[in-house]
Every structure is written in structure tokens, then in C-alpha cells.
Amino acid sequence: MVPIVDIQNYSFQYLISDQPALKNIDLQLEEGRFYSLIGPNGSGKTTLANAIRGFVPKFHVGDDQGDVYVFGQNMKDLELSDLADKIGFVFQNPFTQMSGSKNTVFEEIAFGLENLGLPVDEIIEKVNQIIYEADIEELRDKNPLELSGGQQQRVALAAVLVMEQPLMVIDEPTSQLDPQSTEDIFKMIEKVKKRGTTVLLIEHKIDQIAEFSDEVIVMDQGEIKLQGSPAEVFQSPLLKEIDVTIPTPAKLSLELYDHGIDFTDVPITIDDLCQQIVNHGRRRLNELDRG
């Protein structure tokens, strides 16, 4: 299968910087998978997302080498507007996403669909559906620019998800949200993935990343250091050399190890942890029976 995104030996250095933000990146994203991109602050995550959308180097200028292919086309041959109907992009700061010209959240979310020229009935149906899924009914008639940061974040995400582009690049959509809203946003993104959308999510919420991602990509100092399933990545000894935290169940298992409880695998999700505890209990009972 041809990857949706194919990055080949790509490096980029901002014009005003003295070191590269991306170094020799090779990355392929397959259709319909949910990828999470993690790494310490300044490791290059947003720059990589911007390279996939073409903002780097077309908007944020600098020197680049290598190639970024998206939907089989080299970004060098495309204008920024060429991919508007293929890539949904949620910015780190939701304020920058707002059109600034709409009086209500409903109109804000409808804006992109209007630009695509969809029939009014269809626009209303789609906007109502996403407002329901994003659980933002109480914001429907509010002015987008008067919302709190967390509310703007939900509206900005809804305004992109409603467009149903086949690739979503989402930069820290939950940074201003409480734990329950964070969980809701991940469930929403998972629903989008189930429609066949490819998702690249930049996030720091490790527990949800472990639970929802198909693959985790770890960046450090402009390079991709690790990539694999959540279990592969969060059990990798290489992670110790990078400043990223491990999921809470894995941390708990290390504490239990100090109390003599040794699991066969490091649990990554709460379900894994429960299963490992049950397995451990069974093993102990068998030992007691035999002993």
C-alpha cells in the first residue's frame, strides 16, 4: 500500500536558527492509522507537522533537504491551497484557527463547509452532528472569540473534524483541557479514525496515547528516535535516554516490582495492568497449590 505520507531523508533549518529543527527524517504514515508524535519541548514535533502540511518551508521559511510526499505528490510541486481538502490541520494555539469573522460557534464550524460549496441542508446536518459529538451544544450560539482557551480548543478541533479530510494533523488539542475533556477528545479522534481517516496527533498526555494510538513516534533533538506500537515504544530501554514520561500503569508496575510483584510484561494501559494483576494472582495460587 502506498503510504499517505512518505518523508524521505528530510532536514530543515529555520532561517534565523543556527541548528536544524529536523534532521534526516524518514517516516511513512499508512492509511487509516492513528499515530501519536511525542518528544520533549523543542524536539521538532510541530516543525514536522508543518512540513507535512507544507507550512514548512512555504510559510515558515528556511533551508530544507530531502522530500515530503503527501498523497503521492511531492510538496515541492504543490501550493498550500492544493491540500486544503486533503489535510485537516489543528494548530497548537486554537485562537489562530478562528476565522475572526463569525459571530457564533455554529457559523464558525460551518465556515469551512461553506467554502467547499456544500448544500445548506448538508452543512446544517454535519455541523449539528459534530457539535453533538464534541459535546459543545452549550457553546453553539456563543461568539468564538469570547470563549475560554479550553472551549476554543474544542471548537477549533470540531471545525476541522467536520471537514472530514482523509488526513488529520492535530497539534496538542488537549493542552488546556481537564482530564475528562481530554478523554472525550481522544474518543472523538478515535471515532474519526474509525471512519478510515489517518491521524497524526502531537500530544503530551501519555496515558491516553498508550490507550488510543496504533503507533507512537518519539522525537528528540530533531530526529525520530523510536517508532512502534505503544507497547514496543513504552517498554523500550532507549526511552530512558529521552525526556518523556511513561504511562501510569507502567510506573505502577515498577513500584509493584519493588514490593516483589514481578509482571511478565510491562503494562501500558489500565486494561493491561488489570490483566497482569490477575495473571500474577493466578500464578501465585498455582505455586501455593503445588507447594
Ligand SMILES: Nc1ncnc2c1ncn2[C@@H]1O[C@H](COP(=O)(O)OP(=O)(O)OP(=O)(O)O)[C@@H](O)[C@H]1O
Ligand atoms: N519559527 C521558528 N523560527 C526559528 N526557530 C524555530 C521556529 N519554530 C520553532 N523553532 C525551533 O525549532 C526547534 C523545534 O521546535 P518545534 O516547535 O518544532 O518543537 P516541538 O517539539 O513542537 O516543541 P513543543 O513541544 O514545545 O511545541 C526548536 O529549537 C525551536 O526553538
